[in-house]
Amino acid sequence: MAVEREIVIRNKEGLHFRPIMRFVDLASKFDCRIQVFCNEHEADGHSPMELLMLVGTQGSTVRLVTDGKDEQEAIVGLCRLFESGFGET
Amino acid sequence: MAAGAAGLWPMIQKKGTIASPGVAIGPALVLDTEEYRIPRRTIDATRVPAQIHILDDALKASREEVRELRLATARQLGDKIATIFALHEEIIADKKLRDVVVGNIENNRYTAAYAFGLQMNELQRRFRNVADPYLKERVRDLFDIEKRVMRHILGRAREDITRLTEPVVVVAHDITPSQAVSFDQEHVLGFAINVGGSTSHTAILARMLGKPAVVALNDITSDVAGGEPVIIDGTHGIVVVNPDPETIERYQAQQAKDRASEIELRELRELPAVTQDGHTITLLANIELSNEARSAMDSGAEGIGLYRTEFLFLSGERAPNEEDQYEAFRTAVRHTGTKPITIRTMDLGADKMMSAMGAHHDHNPVLGLRSLRYCLKNLGMFRTHLRAILRASAHGDVRIMFPMVTNLMELRQAKSTVFDVMEDLEEDEIAFRRDLPIGMMVETPAAAMLASIFVKEVAFFSLGTNDLTQYTLAVDRANERVSDLYAPHNPAVIRLIRQVIRTGRRADVTVNLCGEMAGAPIYTMLLLGLGLRQLSMAPKDIPEVKKIIRLVTLRKCETVVQKVLRFDDDRQILNYLRDRLRDIDPDAI
Structure with a gap:
């Protein structure tokens, strides 16, 4: 049973280096499948290249889908990352 | 396609x-150039695993490189800036990236370089269309990643030029x-x-x-x-x-x-260089690489008249040590067998200065600290060089020749350095040839005019007509704006050559000519007529020159010289020499 949630990119510089690094870091702690949809593109939550290719800018909406044993923990953790603006402003 | x-x-x-x-x-x-224009080339299915291997090696090497860069950056500039490289590292290591590229290689039969470039182009294209200026800037990082990985992919390909499988024309x-x-x-x-x-x-x-x-x-x-x-x-x-x-x-x-x-000329290889009236001319080869001695001997040379040692000093990152040099000389000597081989000491100037020499840039390099002058100011390096030559002399008929001599003190100093090194070798009980002949290049007007003084101190002269012409006429032939003035057949140069030959003959000292003049058929009659019995040239020129020698008489050559000495303009001389060559061998023009 997959879990799905939409969230807006809040940090100013969008999905760039540090946010992607932190995202991938956190994603790697979970066993479930993680998909990120944005701007009509799809990325594997474990692939920094694909996440970068989403070119997610400030204000873009991102749809997160997790699927697997720890899908709940994963989606909560990852959404919190977005909500905190990846520790930036 | x-x-x-x-x-x-x-x-x-x-x-x-x-x-x-x-x-x-x-x-x-x-x-490769900095731009990496990678051709779309399809490969045979059997080469797919090799291309994937190249890709993996390049990704691995690139990743290690970026890791080092990240750590160094973190130390010097802090963690924040180092994060940039952390992402580079992650992208290079990204399994998805590799999967896409491998898919390109497997499904489309592209080379690793083309397949990788294709994926990077796709990424860059996505970023170029972004409105956000910050994200748009990230395309630079993608360029950086692409270049780095590409360098490793092509680095492999570049090494492959040593073992190509099909004939190619090199474009670079x-x-x-x-x-x-x-x-x-x-x-x-x-x-x-x-x-x-x-x-x-x-x-x-x-x-x-x-x-x-x-x-x-x-x-x-x-x-x-x-x-x-x-x-x-x-x-x-x-x-x-x-x-x-x-x-x-x-x-x-x-x-x-x-x-x-070429076939016609090759048949000449076995034939002696003898004029119609029975005079034998010794034809020697100029070489730059030790291995070239073999093909030089194959082309019919009777020895090596000039072994330019500069390549040893130019081809590596560091200065060659004694063993590097000895190995090269030894190889050349081995290929030359029992025939003579004249090794010219390092003749580098500021114009071709290797980085290891770290010299200042001379304002006027050809008149600057170069060649023998440089060696005499850097005795440590010069002694190592001479030691390697002397050690090689134990294995064949080696001779030493000093370039760019302009005064007697230089010659004496260079010779005494040789004798010093000989003493060291004796002390170390290392074999060398004690009586190896020591000669000099005559390639400055000063050396030519003072030939009667130098002749008492050397075993042989070798006329370096390229530099002799350049210094006599004050013309840099590499400079297109004056190169039309460069003429080894200028009456001034011919008179200097004549004077050196006569001086040598009177003192019974061999005179050789190793400039490009020696290999140009148009000058063959002139040089023979002037009294030269030994010419040293690029191996490929030997058959052609031999052909001319076998067609002329020395008597005829001497009358050509008489005529040439009466002309006072280099154009007249060139036209005259061209006509005489046409008389005996119309094909040579």
């Missing part, structure tokens, strides 16, 4: 500078001496180079290898993707990319003609 399919691409013709004569026709091999911005010497000579047909002049290393090397080459083409690398047919017409300084069938046919006819005359 194979690159260069005849007819699909326009024929491009470019004019450059003649570097080495002859015609080469073959597919282009483009050596420039070639370093170390690249040039590592070429797989069997499969490299010719060179088309963006930069350089007729005396650049690429040019010298191409002539030496007998490969057609055109240099100073400016931007030939941007006209060639790689794999398409290219014609190099080194005789006229022309390069044709994607030639049409008629052009190919025309050049193939030229190649056939060249080959026929």
Whole structure:
């Protein structure tokens, strides 16, 4: 049973280096499948290249889908990352 | 769609500078430039695993490189900036990236370079369309990643030039001496180079290898993707990319003609260089690389008249140590067998200064700290050099020759350095030839005019007519704006040559001539008539010169000289010599 949630990119510089690094870091702690949809593109939550290719800018909406044993923990953790603006402003 | 399919691409013709004569026709091999124009080439299914292997190695090496860079950056500039490289590292290590590229290789049969470039282009394209200026800037990081990985992919390919499997024409911005010497000579047909002049290393090397080459083409690398047919017409300084069938046919006819005359000349190899009236002329070879001694001897040389040692100092990153030098000299001596081999001591100037010498830039390099002058100011390096030559002398008929001598003190100092090194070798009980002949180049007007003084202190003279002409006429022949004034047949130069030959003969000291004049048939009669009995030239010139020698009499040559000495203008002399050559061998013109 997959879990799905939409969230807006809040940090100013969008999905760039540090946010992607932190995202991938956190994603790697979970066993479930993680998909990120944005701007009509799809990325594997474990692939920094694909996440970068989403070119997610400030204000873009991102749809997160997790699927697997720890899908709940994963989606909560990852959404919190977005909500905190990846520790930036 | 194979690159260069005849007819699909326009024929491009470019004019450059003649570097080495002859015609080469073959597919282009483009050596990397900073722009990495990677040709789309499909590969055979059997080569797919090898390409994936190349990709994996390149990714691994790139990742290690970025890791080092990240750690160094973190130490120097802090973690925040180092994060940039952390992402580079992550992207290079990204399994998804590898999967896409491997898919490109497997499904489309692309090379690793092309497949990787394709994916990076796709990424960059996505970023170029972003409105956000910050994210848009990230395209630079993608460029950086692409270049790094590409360098590793091509780095492999570059090494492969030492073992090519099919004949190619090398197209490059420039070639370093170390690249040039590592070429797989069997499969490299010719060179088309963006930069350089007729005396650049690429040019010298191409002539030496007998490969057609055109240099100073400016931007030939941007006209060639790689794999398409290219014609190099080194005789006229022309390069044709994607030639049409008629052009190919025309050049193939030229190649056939060249080959026929080459065969004719090869038959001369076994024949002696004797004039019609029975005088024997000794023909020696000029070489630059130790291994070249073998082919030089094969071309009919009776020894090595000039072994230029500069390449040893130019081809590596560091200065060659005694063993490096000894190995090279030993190899050359072995190939020369029992025949004489004259090793000229290092003749580098500020113009070709290797980085290890770290010298200041002389304002006027040809008049600056170079050659023997440099050696005498850097005795440690000079002694190592001499020690290696002397050690090689234990294995054959080695002679030492000093370049660029202008006064007696230099010669004496150089000789006493040789004797010092000999004493060291004796103490160390290392074998060498005690009585090896020591001679000098006569390539400055001063040395030529003082020949009667120098002759008492040397075993032989060797006329270096390239520099002698340059210094006498004050003309830099590499400078296109004055190179038309460069003429070894200028009456002033001829008089100096004559004076040196006569001085040598009176003192019973051998006089050799090792400038390019020696290998040009137009000067053969003149030089014989002036009294030279020994000429040293590029191995490829030996058959042609021998042919002329076998067609003339010495008596005839002497009358040619009488006439030449009466002309007071170099153009008259050149025309006269051309006519005389035409009389005996119309093909030679």
